[in-house]
Structures are given as structure tokens and as C-alpha cells.
Amino acid sequence: MTMNDRASTAVHAATADDTQGATAQTAPSAPNPTPTLPPLKVAILGAGRIAVSMARTLTMMAADDRYRTLVDPYAVASRDQARADAFAKEHGLPKAYGSYEAMLADPEVDLVYIATPHSLHAKQAIACMRAGKHVLVEKAFALNVEQARAMIDVSEDTGRFCGEAIWTRFMPSRLLVDEALSAGEIGDVTAVHANLCYPMTHKARLKDPRLGGGALLDVGVYPLNFIDMVLGERELRRLDTTMVTFPTGVDAQNSTTLVYANDTMATAYSSMMNASDRDGRVDGTEGYLVCRNINDIEGIDIYGTDHELKRHVDVPAQLTGYEYEVKAAVRAIRAGRRDCPEMTHADTLRMMALMDRIRREWGLHYPTEDDAVDGTADAD
Template sequence: MAQINVAILGAGRIAQSMAETLVKMAADDRYRDLVAPYAVAARDGERAAAFAAKYGFPVSYGSYEELVADPNVNLVYIATPHNFHAEQAILCMRAGKGVLVEKAFGANTQQAREILDVSDETGMLCTEAIWTRYMPSRGMIDDIIASGVIGEVQAIDANLCYPTTAKARITDPALAGGALLDVGVYPINFIDMIMHNAPIARVESSMQPYETGVDAHNSMTFYYQNGVMATAQSSILCHSDRMGAVWGTEGYLTCQNINNVEAIDMFDGSHAVTAHYDVPEQLTGYEYEVASTAQAMLDGRTECDEMPHSDTLRIMECMDSLRADWGLKYPFEA
């Protein structure tokens, strides 16, 4: 394969963002020889055809089975609700397709393990599409901390909240709804990327349930063995500032919008701004995960360095543990 033909499984809002990304990548000198927007599949053939026409995809299908039977499809981006990811990722990999699976990778650790077991069995590329893991801002934050300018890191704080209860899937337990898997996964990953898999001594958390039983607002505190304390919040009830902060003994840094970091500011101990960093201009922000996945496929790898399988499992296990503390089970887990 000299170029990766990308197909999108699902035709919802996030699928449209990926379609826009692929079209822009195909027109960009940095990516045009790497990926090509090729096909889309939905359970409704007319909807898939309209989607393909809108974005200029040459092929559309009215079933997922037709999509994976197409020998020209190399990589499938899975853009459906969390609880469908395992079934669909496995379908694709058994048909010889690599998969880029939208976060959350699955509804629980069991599903995640089933997906990754099939990746090992088939040798197909499989990675989680949590875009912040692939963005340049990740390395920028690491470099600032490593420079020692804010001193020794003592605490981290991150939040991500949007009022999204009007979306049926967000409040539906049968679709693994709630704040945790939809937005809570971002502050957890923000903290995890900074801590580089340091061992956690204990976790304390709480949540406010929505009327359907899913978590509407949650709060988490992670106590690391090295003394760092990290706090996170997520919600489907309200707006928040979406900020991320790393607090050190000599100063601190803040990140505007942990869901897609726009800028990083550094402060000294007197709260004076000592540096401001804008992130590189991007097409949509999704191009980084697509490029990494496509290159990994061309290299014959089964995972991406930015989000290896071990990291996906660790985050999934963390979210399972949080839900266990809250007594929150989805109907299909009973």
C-alpha cells in the first residue's frame, strides 16, 4: 500500500468532522500521498449516499457488511456510539481492515480486551481515536515541564463540561451514555499524558446521576505514589472553562481547552505571564490521529506510539473502576 484508503463507519456528527478532515488532508501536500477519503457506510443507504455526495467520497454503502467486503478499503474510522465499537471493530479487523476507533474505545474493559485480542490475532492495526493524544500540544506541554521552568510538579487540574442532555445517546444507559465516557475521558487523558503512567496510590470520586441513571456530573481525584494530586471534572449539564493546569513549585502553566488545546501560558510564582505558546495551525485537529494511524499501517504495526494498546486498557480500567465506585452499570453489563 502506497496510500491508505479511509472509510467511515457511521454518518453522524463526528463522522462529518472526520470527512471534512479527510477531504482537507487529500488537498494538502503533507498528507495527499498518505491518505485518501474513499467510502462511508450507514445503516440507511440513502443517508450514506447523501453523506458521500456532500463530501465527495466515491463510494457509499447501506450496510457495514458491504463496507468491510470492499477490498479497496484499508482503514475504517468507527464513528458510532461507544457500545457498538467492539462488535464493529472486530467485524472490520476480521475482514482485513485496520481500525481507528473513536473514543471511548469501548463501553468497558472487557470490550476493549476483546477488540485488542482480535488485533493481536489478525495482525491488523487498531488504535483509539482520542485526538488529544496525537496533537503537537502534548509534546509542547511535556517540553515545558521537562525544562524545569515551573519547578517540581505538585498538582494537576482539568475539566471538560458541555450541556448535551438534548442528545438522546448522551443520556441513554443502553448506549453507554453519561459524562464519563463522552467527555470525562479527556481530563483523565490530559492528566495521564502528563503523569506518563506513574503509579496511582488511590482514587476518590463522586457523581451526580441524571434521571436516566447515567452520570450527569462527576468529580475525580487521583493521588499518585510520587505525591502528585490530580483533580478532574466532567459534566453533561453545564458549560465549563475547559481549562487544564499544571501547578509547580516555581510556577504553573495553563492550557486553553483541554479538548483541543489552543494555547499554553506559563506563569511565575508572582502570577505574571512569562511565556505564551500558540499551537501549530491545524486542518481540523483530527489529521494527526489519521496520519499516525495510516503511517503505522504502512509500517506494518498494530498500534500507534501516541496511544498504545496498554494506555487504552489502562484508561478503560480506570473508567470501569470509577463506575464501580458509583454503582453505575449499563444494561448490557448486567
């Protein structure tokens, strides 16, 4: 399934939601009004940088006619009550909790956005679902595929939604890329290349192997997901990968080459040591397509084999970019789904398994990845 197949599935799902309940009657005598569902009350677990971005997003959605019926920005939980109080005050959240156990005890919470270090995701998501909450888990979903499977198993057992919040999977730019590829604007796809790098060694979390630090789980997920969205699930014939080790033992930068059974190739590069152009490029038999900044696509340029620009594609204006994953999660929850069509559980497991394989080639094992996850863990 390609990027277009999954994106189209999501679009069709949205259309189905909008038309659900229509009847074959041509002139109903007394049409029933469409019931208005209450917005989901969303709590944020963690109070770091990405939590701030989500709080801003939820506040903007609640004030926007397109999204106000979806979410109600409700609470934040942190292991520091003072930090939670300050966060709630800054972002206008009614509730602030000094532990995630206190937040889970609140029956008003419908959906929890987990914005803590990677090493806490599995344990916290499982606890949330066992408490009856739906969860939207920031990437990387977990430390490894075993933890991811445990989370998904609990999702199935409890009937709670458990989705991975990798925002690029939900953005309109995804469909724009696929429309160009499906139209044959660059011919048959032969290779995909993607990179994402930021100088981030000043962040303690990224240097700590116990927290799943390093480039791969933080920024490397984006090049790998970009490749997966373009090529879809297909047999991997060969994987070659290497990394440069940071003094703490995590990967400082890494490069991976993937060769598939149909001879399509892909390369992914990520680093926490330096900046890069952040581009994604799709090569074809009749040209190539360039996405400017795969972490939040700013524009799409399509070239011919003569390297002349054939077409530029603008991307739609957005609130912050995070609104799309939230909208998709709410839509999935209301439809009774356990995941989103834009990023299914199968997609998450495939990406986690790929990153596990890459780390095995490096000999990188996180000290906490074998810890029990069906328990409790403090919020960040």
C-alpha cells in the same frame, strides 16, 4: 513515561520512517528511487457529527501536499442507505453502503474509522479486523476494559492495526506542553487539574445507558487523558469520586480526585449539564502551566509563583486537528504496528481500567457492556 516521553517516541518514529532505507555508501552509483506507497482507502462507519468532522478532515488531507500520499477518502457506511448516499454526496466519497457488512465486503477498503456510539465500537471493530480491515476507533474505545482487551486480542490475532482516536494524544500541543515541563519551567510537578463540560442533554445518545451515555465516556475521557499524558503511568494510591445521576441513570456530571504513590495529586471534572472553562492546569514548585481548552488546546500560558505570566506558547495552525491521529495511524500501519506510539494499547487499557474503577465506585453499570462483542452490529 510522561507526556514528553511518549510524544518524543512518536517524533523519533516519524524520523525513522523518513530515513528508513538509507545506506552507508557515500557515493552510490545508481541510487534507487524511494517507492511511493499508495494512500490508504478510508471508510467511515457511521454518519453522525464526528463522522462529518472526519470526512472533512480526510477531504482536506487529500488536497494537501503534506498529507495527500497518506489517505484516499473512499466510503461511508450507515444503516440507512439514503443517509449514506447523502453523506457520500456531500463529502465527495465514491462509495456509500447501507450496512456495515456491505462495506466490509469491499476489498478496496483499507482502514475503517469507527464513529458510532460507544456500545457498538467493540463489535464493529472486531468484525472489521476479521474482514482484514485496519480500524481507528473513536473514543471512548469501548464500554469497558474487557471489551477493549477483546478488541486488542483480535488485533494481535489478525495482524490488523487497532488504534484509539482520542485526538488530543496526537496534537503538536502535547509536545509543547512537555517541552515546557521537561525544561523545568514550573519546577517539579505536584498536581494536575482538568475539566471539560458542555451542555449536551439534548442529545439522545448521551442520555441512553444502553449506548454508554453520560459525561464520563464522552467528555470525561479528556480530563483523565490530560492527567495521564502529564503524569504518565504511575502507582495510584487513592481514588475518590462522585457523580450526579441523570434521570436515565447515566452520570450527568462527575468529579474525581487521584492521589499517587509519590504524593502527586490530580482532579478531573466533566459534565453534560453545563459549560466550563475547559482548562487544564499543571501545578509545580516554581509556578504553573495553563492549557486553554484541553479538548483542542488553543494556547499555553506559563506563570511563576507570583502569578505573573512568564511565557505564552502559541499552537500550530491545523486543518481540523483530526489529521494528526489519521497521519499517526497510517504511519503505524505502514510500519507494521498494531497501535500508535502516541496512544498504545497499554495506554488504552490503562484508561479503560481507570474509568471502570470510577464507575464501580458510582455503581454505574451499562446494560449492554456484558453483551457478546465477537459478532455483528449495524452502523449508526
